[in-house]
Amino acid sequence: MLKRIWIIFLRDLKVNLKDFLSLYIIIVPIIIAILINIFTPSINDTTINLALLKCENQEMIDYLEQFAHIELFDTVEEVKKRVEKRDNIIGILPEAKKHYIMTQGNEPEVIVEYAKLLKTFYELDIKMDDTNAEIIEFGRKVPPLKKTLVNLSILFISILGGMLITLNIIEEKMDNTISAINLTPTTRLTFLIGKSILGIFFSVFGSIALIFITGFREINILKLLLVILISSILSILLGIVQGLTNDDVMNAAGSVKLLFLPLIGGVLAIEMLGDKWQKFFYWDPFYWAYKGNDLVLSGTGTWSELLIYAGIIFILSVIVYVFIAKSIRKGLE
Amino acid sequence: MISVKNLYHSYNNDKNYQVKNVSFEVNEGEIFGFLGPSGAGKSTTQNILTGLLRIQKGEAIVAGYNVRDMSKEMFNKIGMSFEQSNVYSKLTAKENLDFYRKLFDVPTRDSIELLKLVGLEGKENIKAGNFSKGMKHRLTFARSMINNPKLWFLDEPTTGLDPSIAANIKSIIKEKNREGVTVFLTTHNMFIADELCDRVAFIVDGEIKLIDSPKNLKLQYGDKLVEVEYVKEGEIITEKLSTVLEKDKKSLQNIISRYEIRTMHTKEATLEEIFIKVTGRGLI
Ligand SMILES: Nc1ncnc2c1ncn2[C@@H]1O[C@H](COP(=O)(O)OP(=O)(O)O)[C@@H](O)[C@H]1O
Ligand SMILES: [Mg+2]
Numbered sequence: 001m002l003k004r005i006w007i008i009f010l011r012d013l014k015v016n017l018k019d020f021l022s023l024y025i026i027i028v029p030i031i032i033a034i035l036i037n038i039f040t041p042s043i044n045d046t047t048i049n050l051a052l053l054k055c056e057n058q059e060m061i062d063y064l065e066q067f068a069h070i071e072l073f074d075t076v077e078e079v080k081k082r083v084e085k086r087d088n089i090i091g092i093l094p095e096a097k098k099h100y101i102m103t104q105g106n107e108p109e110v111i112v113e114y115a116k117l118l119k120t121f122y123e124l125d126i127k128m129d130d131t132n133a134e135i136i137e138f139g140r141k142v143p144p145l146k147k148t149l150v151n152l153s154i155l156f157i158s159i160l161g162g163m164l165i166t167l168n169i170i171e172e173k174m175d176n177t178i179s180a181i182n183l184t185p186t187t188r189l190t191f192l193i194g195k196s197i198l199g200i201f202f203s204v205f206g207s208i209a210l211i212f213i214t215g216f217r218e219i220n221i222l223k224l225l226l227v228i229l230i231s232s233i234l235s236i237l238l239g240i241v242q243g244l245t246n247d248d249v250m251n252a253a254g255s256v257k258l259l260f261l262p263l264i265g266g267v268l269a270i271e272m273l274g275d276k277w278q279k280f281f282y283w284d285p286f287y288w289a290y291k292g293n294d295l296v297l298s299g300t301g302t303w304s305e306l307l308i309y310a311g312i313i314f315i316l317s318v319i320v321y322v323f324i325a326k327s328i329r330k331g332l333e
Numbered sequence: 334m335i336s337v338k339n340l341y342h343s344y345n346n347d348k349n350y351q352v353k354n355v356s357f358e359v360n361e362g363e364i365f366g367f368l369g370p371s372g373a374g375k376s377t378t379q380n381i382l383t384g385l386l387r388i389q390k391g392e393a394i395v396a397g398y399n400v401r402d403m404s405k406e407m408f409n410k411i412g413m414s415f416e417q418s419n420v421y422s423k424l425t426a427k428e429n430l431d432f433y434r435k436l437f438d439v440p441t442r443d444s445i446e447l448l449k450l451v452g453l454e455g456k457e458n459i460k461a462g463n464f465s466k467g468m469k470h471r472l473t474f475a476r477s478m479i480n481n482p483k484l485w486f487l488d489e490p491t492t493g494l495d496p497s498i499a500a501n502i503k504s505i506i507k508e509k510n511r512e513g514v515t516v517f518l519t520t521h522n523m524f525i526a527d528e529l530c531d532r533v534a535f536i537v538d539g540e541i542k543l544i545d546s547p548k549n550l551k552l553q554y555g556d557k558l559v560e561v562e563y564v565k566e567g568e569i570i571t572e573k574l575s576t577v578l579e580k581d582k583k584s585l586q587n588i589i590s591r592y593e594i595r596t597m598h599t600k601e602a603t604l605e606e607i608f609i610k611v612t613g614r615g616l617i
Binding site: 007175180 | 383386387405406408409411412413415417419421422423424428432433435437438480
């Protein structure tokens, strides 16, 4: 059985690497990742860039380095030149016993505020050990928008994985080759698993590539895998059904599009709606997948929390399966 | 090798059967032909025997397996060439066969060797999607013998092929049969049935009308067929009539007594003529 699953997977891979549409789908995660990086400040950039004088006292440099990138310059003139360059770097320069902030004027307000706060914290001698709520709030390294986008993209990638499965099944249907496979010792289950592997690999590797490119390198990959694999079940099932019930790619793509509704709905519910609305989205597997991913991405999810979410997603997928099992069986005949 | 009893099949699951009360046996080592016009129910029967269609009513044992609960292992022993060729358009001829080979648990034949056998040498690296209809058909045919089947189902194996290629396919079938392969062959071409089959079943509208060897059929009907040419109202008419069937005997008497006979001789019947005599239907 494993041998046949592998053979079917390799065939799909070979065909997909030569096919324009599937090749395009395969590189989508990379494109998304790059777009996210362009439009949101990356994790490493959230700690802002500061320009200081070399002769500044070492204690201050060490302190600020915990929270920001520091560039050192010999003279005030050089700092000024550096600040005037296009990127967002802020100068902190000594004046009498205190420091003043040098900006170019077009830096985002948050960054300027952040620099001001850092300067003030230093002057007030607030240490990491004294961590109070304020510092934690600021120490949140990942901008929420970026986390939301990455999370959404992971779910989107799993749907694309399902779509890849759909494409490969439609290929078999158009060529009428399922009947030929049925006349080998390959069972229907083996065939379906073989057809699903590519979609699963794509979801997993696509998501991991996305995570790495967007800089979420410190999260627990095993936890992420748990959520990705469990939420892929649904995409795989729907991918298979779409493949078996549609005869052409465009129709199938149209039906897959319907999946974006619960996806976006779940995400908006979590991000925008108040507590009393949440229960209306409990039926939505994407709702739970988004929650699970969020815990993983912010590095705050415990295994038991994630397992509960995974369990809920699994049960919801089983319910979906019960509804579509008949179409799958029929489609294979 | 195959035993079928009272097989019925209806695509709409109603009383309007496309296969009606079909029973027959195929012995080990023979070529058994299913001969009938298109739409007679030949492919339907074959698809039930290979498990592609779920059996509805009746019994069928194929290669020792009951079709009702067949084991997937059975497919190591059987091969089937489809009426409509079905190969991966996006894979080359060789890739198609190489992929299919690996799905079996038994020793399989070399892809290149098979392609040569069906006259596709030099075409192994061309995508099947760029093949002509006949080439695809040959690829499908080649694929059906990749696992050295003991029982070989062939659905219209030569339909739509050039005569020379059809001759090649026929000789491959004969050769395999000589090696001991049992063949279940479906066709609406009576030359093929005549030339290849040890026994044929005549099937019309889902019903088997007769099963016998072509030789017996000719003995039975052959010399008892009269071709008569006569003049009726100034027109020359030719008719073939049986000297056994009551209806034909009557009309022969009628012709002789009423019209001017030009020529009249007995004739060796072709399988097609016998088919028409027996079933009242042509093979088209
Ligand atoms: N998938 C199908 N659904 C409904 N009717 C079908 C289907 N396939 C074949 N038929 C009908 O069943 C009858 C027998 O078809 P078939 O077995 O293909 O005939 P043959 O192979 O002898 O040409 C025909 O009347 C055909 O129209
Ligand atoms: Mg047919």
